[in-house]
Amino acid sequence: MSERYKTGVLGAGLGIAINILLLVIKGLAGYLANSQAMLADAFHSGADIFASAAVIVGMNVGKKPADKEHPYGHGKAETVASKIIALVIIFGGLNIGLSSLRSIYQGIDVAPGGLALWAAAISIMIKEITFRYTSFLGKKVDCKVLLANAWDHRSDVFSSLAALVGIGGARMGDWLGYSQFLYLDPLAGVVVSILIVKLGISIAGEATYELMDASANSEILEDIKEKVCFVPGVKEVHDVRARFAGPYILVDLRIGVKCELTVKEGHDITKEVKKRLMESRNDILEVIVHVNPCEIET
Numbered sequence: 001m002s003e004r005y006k007t008g009v010l011g012a013g014l015g016i017a018i019n020i021l022l023l024v025i026k027g028l029a030g031y032l033a034n035s036q037a038m039l040a041d042a043f044h045s046g047a048d049i050f051a052s053a054a055v056i057v058g059m060n061v062g063k064k065p066a067d068k069e070h071p072y073g074h075g076k077a078e079t080v081a082s083k084i085i086a087l088v089i090i091f092g093g094l095n096i097g098l099s100s101l102r103s104i105y106q107g108i109d110v111a112p113g114g115l116a117l118w119a120a121a122i123s124i125m126i127k128e129i130t131f132r133y134t135s136f137l138g139k140k141v142d143c144k145v146l147l148a149n150a151w152d153h154r155s156d157v158f159s160s161l162a163a164l165v166g167i168g169g170a171r172m173g174d175w176l177g178y179s180q181f182l183y184l185d186p187l188a189g190v191v192v193s194i195l196i197v198k199l200g201i202s203i204a205g206e207a208t209y210e211l212m213d214a215s216a217n218s219e220i221l222e223d224i225k226e227k228v229c230f231v232p233g234v235k236e237v238h239d240v241r242a243r244f245a246g247p248y249i250l251v252d253l254r255i256g257v258k259c260e261l262t263v264k265e266g267h268d269i270t271k272e273v274k275k276r277l278m279e280s281r282n283d284i285l286e287v288i289v290h291v292n293p294c295e296i297e298t
Contacts, residue, residue, distance in 0.1 A: 003141065008059040011137040011146050015052035015153065018130050019045045022156075026119050033113030036103040037163035037189045038120065040096040044159050044196070045123075047092040048152055051085040055149045058082070079207050079244075082148040086204035089152055093196030096159065100189025114171065120164035127156040142283070148203050155196045162192040224251060227280050233257055233269040235294040248285035251277060256294030266291045 022045040030038030058081025131153040138146035166188020221240050228237045236256030242249050255273060257266050270289040277287050 005059055007137050007141045008143050008146050009056055011134045012052045012055035012059075012149060015055075015130065015134060015149055016049055018126060019048040019052065022123055022126065023049070026123060026160075029115045029119030033116035033119075033167075035113070035116035035163070035167055036100060036186050037166045037192070038116040040099045040189045040192070041120070041123065041156075041159045041163045043095055043099075044092040044156060047088050047095075048156065051088040051152050052149055054081045054084040054088070055145050058084075058145050059143070079144070081145045083204055083207035085145070085148045085152055086200045086202075086207060089155055089200030089203065090197050093155075093193045093200060095193075096189050096196065097193030100186040100193065103186035103189075104183060116167045117164065117171070120160045120167060123160035124157055124164065127153050127160065131157060144206075148207075151199060151203060155199050158195045158199075159192045162188040162195070166191075220249065223281075224253070224277060227276055228253065228255065228273050231269065231273050231276055233261075233265075234273065236292075239290075245285060249281070249283050251284055251287045252290075253288075254290040254292055256292050259293040 023042055026038055026042035026045060029035070030040075030042050058077045061077035131150050134146060134150035134153055138144070138150055166184045166186070169184035169188075220242055224242060225237050225240045228234055228240075234255050235258065238254050238256075240251075240253040242251045244250075253273075255269070257269055261269075270291055273289050274287040278284055
C-alpha cells in the first residue's frame with residue numbers, strides 16, 4: 001500500500017470522525033438553543049461525512065492498475081471524487097440558504113440560546129485545525145482530492161463563523177430590546193450559503209477542467225521539452241502535449257531524428273526518451289513518442 005494512499009485515507013478518515021462528532025454537537029445545540037443558523041451548520045457537517053467518504057472511494061479506485069478496459073489506469077476516479085465533493089459543498093450551501101430564508105419569511109420570535117454560541121466556537125476551532133492538517137497531508141502527497149476535502153473543512157469554518165456572528169448578534173439584540181436583531185441569526189445563514197456555494201463552484205470548475213482532458217500548465221510542458229532535448233539522438237522536439245489523469249500525467253510528443261537512422265535506432269531513442277521522462281518525474285504515468293525524420297541537422 002503506497003504512502004500516498006495511506007495518507008489520503010488517514011486524512012479522509014479523520015474528516016469522517018470529526019464531522020460525525022460535530023454533527024451531533026451542532027445538531028443538539030441548534031435544536032436545544034432554537035438556532036436556525038446552527039441547525040443549518042449541522043446539516044453541512046452531515047454532508048461533509050459523505051464528502052470525506054467520497055475521498056476514500058475515489059482513492060481506492062484510483063490506485064488500481066491499468067487493465068484492458070482502462071489502459072491509462074483509474075487515476076481520474078480521484079477527479080470524479082473531487083467533483084462529488086464540490087457538488088456536496090454546493091448542495092450544502094444551497095440548503096443552508098433556503099433554510100435561512102424560510103426562517104426569515106416565517107418570522108423570528110425568540111433569540112437563540114447561548115448553547116449555540118459555544119457549539120459554533122468549538123466548531124470553528126476544530127474545523128480550522130482539521131483544515132490545516134488535511135491541507136498539509138494533501139500537499140505532502142500531492143493529492144488534489146484530499147486538498148478539495150481540506151477546503152470543504154474550511155467552508156465549515158466560514159459556516160460556523162457566520163453562525164457565531166448571527167447568533168451573537170441576535171442574542172445581543174434581544175438583550176438590548178431590538179427585535180430586528182433576531183433576524184441576524186438566519187441572515188448569517190444566507191451569508192454562509194453564498195460563501196459555501198462559491199467555494200463549491202470553484203472546486204467543481206477545476207475538476208471539470210481536468211475531466212475534459214485540458215492541457216497541463218506551460219511549466220510542466222517546458223520541463224518535459226527541456227528534458228527530452230538532452231536525450232542523445234534527439235534533434236528536434238515539438239507538439240509536446242500533456243494532460244492529467246487524476247494524480248498522474250499522460251504525455252504525447254514528437255521528436256526529430258537523423259534521416260539515415262534505422263528503425264531500430266529510432267526506436268532505441270524513443271525508449272530512452274520515455275525512460276528519462278519517467279525517471280525525472282514520478283507523476284508521469286505514460287509517454288507516447290512519435291518519431292519524424294529531421295532534414296536540418298542541429
